[in-house]
Amino acid sequence: MTQHFKTAVFAGGCFWCTEAVFNRIEGVKQVISGYTGGFIKNPAYHEVCEGTTGHAEGTKIVYDESKVSYKDLLEIFFATHDPTTLNRQGNDVGPQYRSAIFYTNEQQKAESEAFIAFLEKEQVFDNPIVTETTEFEVFYNAEENHQDYYENNKQQGYCQVIINPKLKKLEKHYKDKLK
Numbered sequence: 001m002t003q004h005f006k007t008a009v010f011a012g013g014c015f016w017c018t019e020a021v022f023n024r025i026e027g028v029k030q031v032i033s034g035y036t037g038g039f040i041k042n043p044a045y046h047e048v049c050e051g052t053t054g055h056a057e058g059t060k061i062v063y064d065e066s067k068v069s070y071k072d073l074l075e076i077f078f079a080t081h082d083p084t085t086l087n088r089q090g091n092d093v094g095p096q097y098r099s100a101i102f103y104t105n106e107q108q109k110a111e112s113e114a115f116i117a118f119l120e121k122e123q124v125f126d127n128p129i130v131t132e133t134t135e136f137e138v139f140y141n142a143e144e145n146h147q148d149y150y151e152n153n154k155q156q157g158y159c160q161v162i163i164n165p166k167l168k169k170l171e172k173h174y175k176d177k178l179k
Contacts, residue, residue, distance in 0.1 A: 004065045005029060008073050009036055009102035009136050011056035012081035013089025018059040020150035020163050021080045021170055026179050027067025032060045033142040033149070036102055037134060045143055051094035058102065060139050068177065070108060074115045076174060077101075080166050083119075084127035090162065099129075102136035109133060 012018045015033035022031045035043050038055030048055045061073065081089055083099045103109040112133045120129055141147075150163050171178065 005062055006065050006070065007104055008061040008063065008070060008108070009058055009104065009139060010061065010073075010077050011036065011058040011098060011100040011102070012077060012083075013057070013097045013099070014092050014162070015057040015059050015142065015146065016149040016158070017081070017089075017163050017166055018077075019148070020159075021076065021166055022059060022061050022073070023148075023151070024167070024170060024178050025063075025068055025073070025076065025174075026177055027064045028061055028179075029064060030062040032062075032139075033146045034058060034060060035096075035140045035142065036060075036136070036138065037100060042140055045146065048096050049094075051096050053096075055096060055140075056098050056100050057096050057142075058100070058139065070111055071115065072177060074101075074112060076170070076177065078115070078119060078124075078131075079173060080170060082125075083129045083131040084125050086130045099131040101131060101133045102139075103133060104136045109135070 019031045019033050022028050035048050035055035036058040038053040040053050043053045043055050047053050087095045087098045089097045101112045150159050
């Protein structure tokens with residue numbers, strides 16, 4: 001059996017949340033938390049948190065396209081964060097928490113733009129979608145303590161209050177897509 005691994009790069013607020021969601025999806029081989037879309041090399045977490053590097057907290061998702069499609073990943077991405085708030089997800093505020101898709105090829109760009117147009121046409125959200133679609137350039141892995149954060153810190157308050165509800169929503173609406 002040949003595996004068809006592809007990469008998707010999303011930013012949807014805190015990378016701990018996005019990582020926890022996509023780690024549960026069948027066909028996803030790896031999710032890495034990191035920084036993308038900025039203008040300095042090798043940023044550190046404290047620099048990105050200041051909101052001055054241009055980076056978003058993002059996730060690089062390696063997936064087997066024979067098991068999960070890019071469109072499926074887009075659907076889950078939009079269902080598990082608020083794509084209508086500019087530079088914000090809940091109490092996390094700043095450009096590092098923006099909603100963004102960093103496409104790796106023209107097909108991803110076209111699929112992303114078409115999916116956003118569909119969501120807007122169907123008025124899935126009460127407010128306009130502000131998710132940016134930007135060509136992927138570089139991804140810097142976050143520090144080790146940010147990798148698998150939810151799995152290593154399930155009892156931490158942020159995980160309980162912010163991430164758990166996202167995972168419950170995922171389990172309710174995407175049960176057929178879970179590992």
